[in-house]
Amino acid sequence: MSSIHETAYPRFKPELTQRELEDVYTPSDDDYKFVRRHARTEPARLYFVLLLKTVQKLGYFPLIEEVPITIVSFLGKVLGTRSVAEKDLKAEEKRPNSRQRCMEAIRTYLKIRPINDGTYSAIQDAATEAAQTKHELADIINIVIEELVRQRFELPAFSTLHRRALKARSEVNDRFFQSLVEPLTVPIIARFDAMLVLAAPPAISGWQQLKQDPKKPTNTEVRQYLEHVQWLKGWATQLPVISHIPVVKRNQFVHEARALDVSDMKALKHNKRYALMVLLFHAQLSKSLDDAVEMFIRKLRKIHSGAEEQLRRYYLEHQKRAEKLIIQLRDVLEAYFEGDTDEDKGVRIAAAFHDEPGNLLVECDEHIAYAGNNYLPFMLTPYQVQRPLLLNCLSLLNLESTSADQSLIDAIRFVLAHRHSHRESLSIAGTNINLKWIPEKWRKLITGQRSLEQVSEVSRKYFELCVLTETMQELQSGDLYVANSDQFSDYRTQLIEWDVYQAQVKEYGAMLGLQTEPKEFSAALKKTLATIAAAVDDGMPENEHVDIVGNELILRKHAKDAKPEALDKIDKILTERLPEKNILDILVESEGWLDLHKLFGPLSGFDSKVDDPRRRFITTLFCYGCNLGATQTARSVKDLSRKQVAWLNLHHITEERLEKAIVQVINAYNKFLLPKYWGTGKSASADGTKWNMYEQNLLSEYHIRYGGYGGIGYYHVSDMYIALFSHFIPCGVYEAIYILDGLIKNESEIQPDTLHGDTHAQSAPVFGLAYLLGINLMPRIRNLKSLVFYKADKGTRYENINGLFSESINWELIETHLPDMLRIALSIKAGKITPSTILRRLGTASRKNKLYFAFRELGRVVRTEFLLKYIGDVELRKTIQAATNKSEEFNQFIKWLFFGNQGIIAENVRHEQRKVVKYNQLVANLAILHNVEAMTGTLKEMQREGYPIDEEILAGLAPYRTEHINRYGDYTLDLERTVPPMNYKTKILQ
Numbered sequence: 001m002s003s004i005h006e007t008a009y010p011r012f013k014p015e016l017t018q019r020e021l022e023d024v025y026t027p028s029d030d031d032y033k034f035v036r037r038h039a040r041t042e043p044a045r046l047y048f049v050l051l052l053k054t055v056q057k058l059g060y061f062p063l064i065e066e067v068p069i070t071i072v073s074f075l076g077k078v079l080g081t082r083s084v085a086e087k088d089l090k091a092e093e094k095r096p097n098s099r100q101r102c103m104e105a106i107r108t109y110l111k112i113r114p115i116n117d118g119t120y121s122a123i124q125d126a127a128t129e130a131a132q133t134k135h136e137l138a139d140i141i142n143i144v145i146e147e148l149v150r151q152r153f154e155l156p157a158f159s160t161l162h163r164r165a166l167k168a169r170s171e172v173n174d175r176f177f178q179s180l181v182e183p184l185t186v187p188i189i190a191r192f193d194a195m196l197v198l199a200a201p202p203a204i205s206g207w208q209q210l211k212q213d214p215k216k217p218t219n220t221e222v223r224q225y226l227e228h229v230q231w232l233k234g235w236a237t238q239l240p241v242i243s244h245i246p247v248v249k250r251n252q253f254v255h256e257a258r259a260l261d262v263s264d265m266k267a268l269k270h271n272k273r274y275a276l277m278v279l280l281f282h283a284q285l286s287k288s289l290d291d292a293v294e295m296f297i298r299k300l301r302k303i304h305s306g307a308e309e310q311l312r313r314y315y316l317e318h319q320k321r322a323e324k325l326i327i328q329l330r331d332v333l334e335a336y337f338e339g340d341t342d343e344d345k346g347v348r349i350a351a352a353f354h355d356e357p358g359n360l361l362v363e364c365d366e367h368i369a370y371a372g373n374n375y376l377p378f379m380l381t382p383y384q385v386q387r388p389l390l391l392n393c394l395s396l397l398n399l400e401s402t403s404a405d406q407s408l409i410d411a412i413r414f415v416l417a418h419r420h421s422h423r424e425s426l427s428i429a430g431t432n433i434n435l436k437w438i439p440e441k442w443r444k445l446i447t448g449q450r451s452l453e454q455v456s457e458v459s460r461k462y463f464e465l466c467v468l469t470e471t472m473q474e475l476q477s478g479d480l481y482v483a484n485s486d487q488f489s490d491y492r493t494q495l496i497e498w499d500v501y502q503a504q505v506k507e508y509g510a511m512l513g514l515q516t517e518p519k520e521f522s523a524a525l526k527k528t529l530a531t532i533a534a535a536v537d538d539g540m541p542e543n544e545h546v547d548i549v550g551n552e553l554i555l556r557k558h559a560k561d562a563k564p565e566a567l568d569k570i571d572k573i574l575t576e577r578l579p580e581k582n583i584l585d586i587l588v589e590s591e592g593w594l595d596l597h598k599l600f601g602p603l604s605g606f607d608s609k610v611d612d613p614r615r616r617f618i619t620t621l622f623c624y625g626c627n628l629g630a631t632q633t634a635r636s637v638k639d640l641s642r643k644q645v646a647w648l649n650l651h652h653i654t655e656e657r658l659e660k661a662i663v664q665v666i667n668a669y670n671k672f673l674l675p676k677y678w679g680t681g682k683s684a685s686a687d688g689t690k691w692n693m694y695e696q697n698l699l700s701e702y703h704i705r706y707g708g709y710g711g712i713g714y715y716h717v718s719d720m721y722i723a724l725f726s727h728f729i730p731c732g733v734y735e736a737i738y739i740l741d742g743l744i745k746n747e748s749e750i751q752p753d754t755l756h757g758d759t760h761a762q763s764a765p766v767f768g769l770a771y772l773l774g775i776n777l778m779p780r781i782r783n784l785k786s787l788v789f790y791k792a793d794k795g796t797r798y799e800n801i802n803g804l805f806s807e808s809i810n811w812e813l814i815e816t817h818l819p820d821m822l823r824i825a826l827s828i829k830a831g832k833i834t835p836s837t838i839l840r841r842l843g844t845a846s847r848k849n850k851l852y853f854a855f856r857e858l859g860r861v862v863r864t865e866f867l868l869k870y871i872g873d874v875e876l877r878k879t880i881q882a883a884t885n886k887s888e889e890f891n892q893f894i895k896w897l898f899f900g901n902q903g904i905i906a907e908n909v910r911h912e913q914r915k916v917v918k919y920n921q922l923v924a925n926l927a928i929l930h931n932v933e934a935m936t937g938t939l940k941e942m943q944r945e946g947y948p949i950d951e952e953i954l955a956g957l958a959p960y961r962t963e964h965i966n967r968y969g970d971y972t973l974d975l976e977r978t979v980p981p982m983n984y985k986t987k988i989l990q
Contacts, residue, residue, distance in 0.1 A: 003598055004158045006138040008145055010058040012068050021074045025053045038105050040083040043088040044098075049075055050089070051102050056110065057149070059155040061103050064089045070265070078804070112154050120152045123161065127168035135252040140165040146511075176245055176253075177275035183240040186276060192277050196262050207262050210277075210284055213909050214291050219389060226392050228878045232285045233396065236484070242282050254283040256603045258911070259650045266271050282484075289397065289485040293475060296393040299386050300472050306760055307378035314378070321363060328354055376445055379465055390468055391419050398483035399471070402490060404849045407434040408474060411467045418460070425457045437847075442466045478841030479848045491841060493831040501823045508826055512774040516822060518815035525861050526811065529792040532865050533801070536872040540800035553784055553804060558874050567956045568950050573947070574957070577938045578964040583626060583897070583927070584637070584973060586965065587618050589931075590926040592983040596661045600652045610648065616640075616976055620648045624916050625923030626967075627900035637973050659747075662723075665925045666748035669722050669894050671984040672932050677954040679719025683754035683879075686739045687887035688712040689895065691917070693906040711905075713917050716742030717890045718750050719883055722928055722958050728917040736763045739777075740770055740835035754778060754881040762787065764859030765842040765852065769835060771862045772825040780884045781870055790864045801868075810857050817854035824851075829847060893960040894924045899967050931959040939988045943985035949988065 013020070019691045027035070027049055035052065039045040047064070050072065055061050064072075064086070072089070076082045093099050107114055126147035130140040141161050147156055155161075162816055173733055184192075195206025210232075214225045242250060242913065259274040265273055285640050335352040339345030352753035353360065383390075401409050414433055417792050428435075435452045445462040474480040481490040496504075509516035515524050538548065547554040581589075591597065594676055623633035623645050630642040669675060692710045714727040714735055725742035729735070746752075755770070757779040770777040781787070794808040827833045846852045869876055895903065907913045935957070943949045 005595075006598060007158075007857060008142045009158050009161070010054075010060070010145075010155070012062075012066070012071070014068075016068065016070050020024055021070065022646055023069055024057055025074060026054065026078060027075075030497070031987070033860070034105075034109050038102070042079075043084050043092045046072075046076055046079055046081045046084050047089050047092040047098075048102055048106075049079060051099075052106050052109075055106060055112070055154075059145075060157075061099075061154075064093050092596075107154070111152060111813070115150055115154050115156050118411070119148070119156060120164070122151055122153060123156075123164050124168065127165045128172060131169040131172035132522055133246045133248045135169070135249060137162065137165050137169065140169060146316075146375055147887065157947050173249075174271065175946050176249065177271040179244065180240055180278045181271045181274040182821070184278070185238075188238055189274060192274055193276070196265055198262055205262050207265065210280060211258060214288075214295070214918045215908070219386075222299070222389050223392075225288075226292065226396060229285075229288045229396050232281065232288055233279050236285045239278050239281055242279060250279060250283075252603070253279045255654050257283075259603055260376065267637075286484055286486040289482050290487045291398055293482060293485065293488050293799075296390060296397075297472050299390060299393075299474070300468055303382050303386060304375075304469070305380050306382055309377040310378040311375035324354070325360070325363060328360060329351075341657075347523055376441065376462070376465070380461055383465055387464070391416065391464075394468070394471065395419075397485075400483060401474075401848075402481060405437075405848055407437045408467070408470055408480070410434065411437070411463075411613070412471060415464050415467050421460060424462060425665065426463065426984050429456045437470065438466060439470075454461070460696060474846070474848075476840070477846040477849065477852065479846050487837075487840070491837055494837070495823055495827040496830055496832055498823070501819070501826055504826055505819075505822055508822070508829070509980070514772070516818075518818045519963065521818055522811045522815050525709075525814075525858075526792045526809075529809075529861055529865055530796065532799060532868045533792070533796075536868045537798040537801045539872055543872065546871050548801065548803060553871065555784065555871065555877075558878060561878070563956055564950075564952045567953055570942070570947060570949060570953055571957060573942065574935065574938055575961065575963050577942070578931075578961065580936050580964050580966060581930075582621055582966040584618070586927055586930045587923065588973065588975065589979045590930045591618055591621075592979045594664055596664060597666070597969075599657055599661050602652055603654070609650075615973060616644065616648050617652075618975075619973065620645055620653065621923060623921060624649060625897070625919035627898045627903065627905070627920070628917070629901055629906060632900060638662065649915070653915065655915055655918055656887075658915065658922055659725075659745075662725075662918070662922050662925055663748045665929055666722050666724065667749055667930060668982065668984070669925070669929045670720075670749050672936060673959075673984075673987060674932055674936050674954065675720040675722070675959075677951060678721055678958070681718055681720050681750040683719045683756065683883060684716050684724060684743065684752040685719070685756040685883040685887040686714065686716050686735075686742060687758050687884060687891065688714040688729075689891040691898075693913070707923075711913065713891075713920075714742075715736050715887065715890060715894075715896070715921070716886045718752060719885060719886065720750065722750070723890055723894075723921050724748060724750060724752075726917055726921045728914045736766045737836045738837045739766060740773060740775060743775055744773070744835055756780065756880050756887075758884060758887075762863070763856075764863055765855040766839060766859065767862040767866070768821070768855040768857075768859030769825070769839065769842070771858065773828060773835070776860070778866060778870075778876070778880055780880050781867070784867070784871075787867060788860075789867060790860045792861075809861055813850070813854055813857045814861075818850060820851055821854055821858065877884050889958065889960050890924070892922055893927075893962070896962055897923055897927060897967075928959045931961050933982055933984070935959065935961075935987060936986050937983065940986055943988060951989065956989065 009862045029048065031052060035045055035048050039048040050064070050067060051061055051074065051452070052738055054067060054071070058196070069086075072086070073082075076084060106112070109121055112728050113119070122143055126144045127140055130143035134140050134143065141158075144161055144165060145155065149926075162616045195210070197205060199205050209228075212225075212228055215221045245253075253276055257280040260268075260276070265276070289529060331354070332349055337347035338344050339348045356792040394412060399409060399412060412433055414426075414428070414431065435458075436457060438446060438452070443452060444450055446466060448459070449455070470482060475482070475488055478491055482488040505516050508514075515521040540548070545556045545558055547556070591614070595614075597614045600613070600617055615620065619633060619637050619640055622628065622637070623630055628636065630645040633645050634640055634642040670681070689712070690710045691713050705841050711737065715723050717723050724746045727738050727741065729738060739755065743752060743755060753774065754776040755778070757777070757778065762781065764778055788806055791802040791805045791808040798805075824833070824838055826833055828838070830837070841849075841853050842852050870880075905913055905916055907916055939954070
C-alpha cells in the first residue's frame with residue numbers, strides 16, 4: 001500500500017512555528033461571527049473553531065485526538081478559552097449529534113460538498129483518467145485529491161482513495177492489455193509461447209534473444225546484430241500497433257517486461273503476458289534501429305577519420321616529391337625565360353626535365369588529386385571491407401525525408417538496387433536520379449567532370465560513398481529520419497500544434513520578458529547588443545585585465561581572492577572532529593532520515609513485497625552506487641545473497657525512481673542553512689567525466705582526450721555543491737547537446753536559471769536555444785581568439801574594440817524563423833521534446849532546413865553579448881571559474897565513492913549502465929547531505945568554544961569531505977541502532 005506520506009493527502013505537520021499557526025489557524029472576523037451563532041459554551045466554541053480551521057487546512061474533519069496540541073493551545077489562547085481541557089473537548093465531541101451538527105453547519109458555511117455518491121463518482125472518473133498516463137499509485141491519488149478539491153468535495157479517508165486508485169489502475173491496465181492481445185492470431189501466440197521455453201545452455205530462449213544488446217561493434221558483431229534487427233522487423237510487421245498506449249504507460253510496461261525472466265512471464269495472466277511481449281518487441285525494435293544508425297555513423301566516421309589520417313601520412317611521406325616538383329617547375333620556368341626564340345625555349349625546357357615528362361605528369365596528377373585536403377580517394381580501400389555492413393544497415397532503415405526534396409532518397413534506392421553490381425561505373429540515363437545534392441568536392445570523383453550537366457554515368461564506389469556520407473549527415477541534422485526509431489525519428493511530430501503555439505506564445509514571452517513579434521524581437525536584441533558593446537568599448541581604457549593588440553584579444557589572468565587567515569585552521573580542526581564513518585553507516589543514517597526505500601516498490605505495483613525492504617534497498621544502493629558488484633557485496637554484507645541484491649535492482653529500481661530519490665535528497669539538503677553560504681541555488685555548472693567500461697558494448701568508445709574505453713558521466717552541479725542531474729552518454733557525442741537537459745528535467749526545489757559549462761558549451765545554437773528557454777548560459781571560454789564577434793549593425797564603429805568584430809548579424813534570418821524557434825521552446829517547456837533531441841539535429845548544418853542557421857544566428861547575438869561581458873567584467877570570469885571548479889571537485893568526489901572493480905562499470909546493458917550512474921549520483925548526494933549535517937553540528941560546537949567562525953569562513957568550506965569516511969573493510973548493516981534526527985534548523989551564526 002502506498003504510504004500517505006508519499007502523496008499530497010493533507011495531514012498535520014509534526015512541528016508548527018508560531019508564524020505558521022498565525023497564518024493558517026487564526027480565525028477571521030467572519031469566522032468569529034459564525035462560531036458565536038452556533039456555539040454557546042466555551043468548550044463548544046473551541047471545538048467548533050477547531051473543526052472549522054482544521055477542515056479549511058485539511059479538506060476533511062479530523063477527530064480531536066488527531067489534532068496536535070499546539071493547534072489546540074493556540075486556538076484556546078486566541079478564543080480566550082484556555083481553561084477548556086482536552087477531556088472537555090472529547091466530551092463535546094461525544095455529545096449526541098454534536099459533531100454531526102457542527103460538520104453540517106461548517107459545510108454550509110465553507111460550501112463544502114459532503115461525501116456521497118457524487119464523491120465516489122468523481123473519484124472514479126479522476127482515478128481512471130489519471131491511470132491512463134500514471135502508474136505510481138501516489139501520482140494517481142494526488143490527481144484525485146486535486147480534482148476533489150477543485151469540485152469542493154470533502155476528502156474521504158486515505159484508505160478509500162488508495163483502494164479506488166488501485167482498482168482504477170488495474171482496470172485501465174487490463175483494458176490496455178486486452179487491446180494488444182485481441183488482434184493476436186493463434187500462430188503468433190504459439191510463437192510467443194515457444195519463446196518462453198527454457199533452452200539448454202549455451203543456447204538462449206527467445207525471450208532472452210529479444211532483450212539482446214549490441215556488443216563491441218566489430219564486423220562480426222555488427223553483422224550478427226543486423227540479423228537481430230531484421231528478425232525484430234519481421235516480428236513487428238505481424239504485431240498490433242501500440243500508438244494508442246500513452247508513452248508513460250508504455251515505458252512502465254517495458255521496464256517491467258525487461259525485468260521479468262521466462263519463469264516470471266509464465267506466471268503472469270494470459271493478457272498481461274502477451275501484451276508485455278508485444279510492447280517489448282516494439283521497444284526493442286526502436287532501440288535496435290537507433291543502434292543500427294549509431295553503428296552506421298560510427299563505421300562511416302571511422303572510414304573518414306582513417307582516410308584523413310592516411311592523407312596526413314601521405315603528405316609527410318611525399319613531402320620530398322612535392323619539393324622535387326617545385327624545383328622542376330622552377331627549372332622549367334628558368335629555361336623558358338632564358339630562351340630567345342620559341343624553338344630555343346623548347347630545347348631549353350626539354351633539357352631542364354629531370355625525369356620523363358610522362359612520369360612527372362603522373363606525379364602531378366596524383367598530387368593534385370589530394371590537394372585541398374582531399375582525403376576522399378583514401379576512403380576506397382577501407383570502404384571495400386565495410387561495404388556489405390554499411391549497405392545492410394542502409395537497407396534495414398526505413399528512411400524518410402523531412403522535406404519535399406526526395407533526391408537523396410532516390411539515390412539511396414538506386415544504390416541499394418545496384419548493391420550486387422561489380423561494375424566500376426553505373427548508368428543513370430533514363431532514371432530519376434538528380435545529382436544537384438552532390439557536394440562540390442565529390443563531383444569530379446563521381447562524374448569525372450566539375451559540372452553536373454549531361455552526366456550519364458557515375459563511379460559506383462565514389463557514388464556509394466557519397467550517398468552514405470550524405471545520409472549520415474542528414475540523419476544527424478534531422479533532414480532524414482528513421483520510421484519506428486526513437487532518437488532518429490521525425491522530431492517535428494513531437495512539437496506542439498500551431499494553434500497551441502498561438503494560444504501560448506504571448507504568455508510565454510511575457511513570462512520570460514521576450515518580445516514574440518519578429519520585428520520587435522530583433523529590435524530589442526539589436527538594442528541590447530549595441531548597448532553592451534558601447535559600454536565595453538567605453539570601459540576598455542580602464543580595463544587593466546584586457547589588452548587588444550591589433551585585432552588580437554589578450555586576457556590577463558586575474559589574481560585569486562585571498563582566503564581568510566583562519567580558514568585553513570578551522571578546516572583542519574573540522575576535519576579532525578568529524579566522526580569517522582564507513583560508507584554503509586552514511587547510507588543507513590541518511591536513508592533513515594528520508595525513508596527513500598519507500599520509493600522503490602515492485603515495478604508492476606502488484607507483486608508481493610520483499611522482506612526487510614530497507615535493508616535490501618540500502619545494500620543494493622551500496623552495491624551499484626559504489627560499484628562493488630553483487631558478488632562482492634554479498635561477501636561484505638552478511639545474510640544477503642548475490643541473487644537477492646541483483647533481483648531488487650532488476651525488479652524494483654528504474655532510472656526514473658532513482659531520479660525521484662535524488663530530488664528528495666536535494667530538497668532535504670536545501671533545508672540546511674550551511675549551503676546558503678556557498679551559493680544561492682540560482683546557478684549551476686555542467687561538466688563531464690569519463691567512466692571506464694569494458695569494450696564489449698556499443699556505448700563504450702575510445703576517448704582521445706582521456707584515453708581508454710568508456711562513456712561520459714555528465715553532471716549538473718548547483719552552486720550549493722549538490723548534483724541536480726546526471727546523464728550517461730557516449731564519448732564521441734558533443735557534450736553541449738545535453739547541457740540544457742539537466743535544468744529542464746530538474747524537479748527539485750533548487751531551480752537555477754544560470755548555467756555555466758566547459759568549452760563545449762560555446763556552440764552558437766546552444767546559446768540560441770538557451771536564450772529562448774530563459775536560461776542564462778555562461779560557459780568558461782577557451783580559445784577566445786578563434787571566436788567571432790558580431791556587430792548589431794555593419795556600419796557601427798567602436799573606438800577601442802572595433803577590431804574584435806569581423807561580421808554582422810543577419811536579423812532578417814532571425815525574424816523569418818522566430819515562430820519556428822519559439823515553437824520548439826514551447827514544445828520543450830511542455831515536455832513534448834527534450835533540448836538534446838533538437839540540439840542533436842542542430843549540431844549539423846542542413847542544406848534543406850534553415851532552422852539550424854536561424855538558431856545559429858540567434859546564438860551569435862547572445863554569445864557575442866556574453867563574450868563582451870566576459871572580457872569587460874573580471875568578476876564574471878571569477879564567478880564562472882569558481883562554478884566550473886565545483887563541477888570538477890564533484891567529479892573527483894563521485895569517482896572516490898565509486899571505488900569497486902577499479903572504477904570500471906561492468907554492466908554491458910545500456911539501461912543498466914545509466915542506472916549505475918544514477919545510483920552513484922544518489923550515493924554522492926547522500927554523502928554530501930550527511931557531511932553537511934555533521935559539519936553543521938560540529939561548526940556550531942566550535943563556535944560555542946570561541947573559534948572565529950564567520951560568514952567568510954563558512955563560505956570557504958565545502959561538503960566534498962572524504963577524510964573521515966572509511967571505504968574499505970567489513971561492513972555491518974545495523975538498522976536497529978538509533979539514528980539522531982536530521983537537524984537542519986541549527987543556526988551556526990546567530
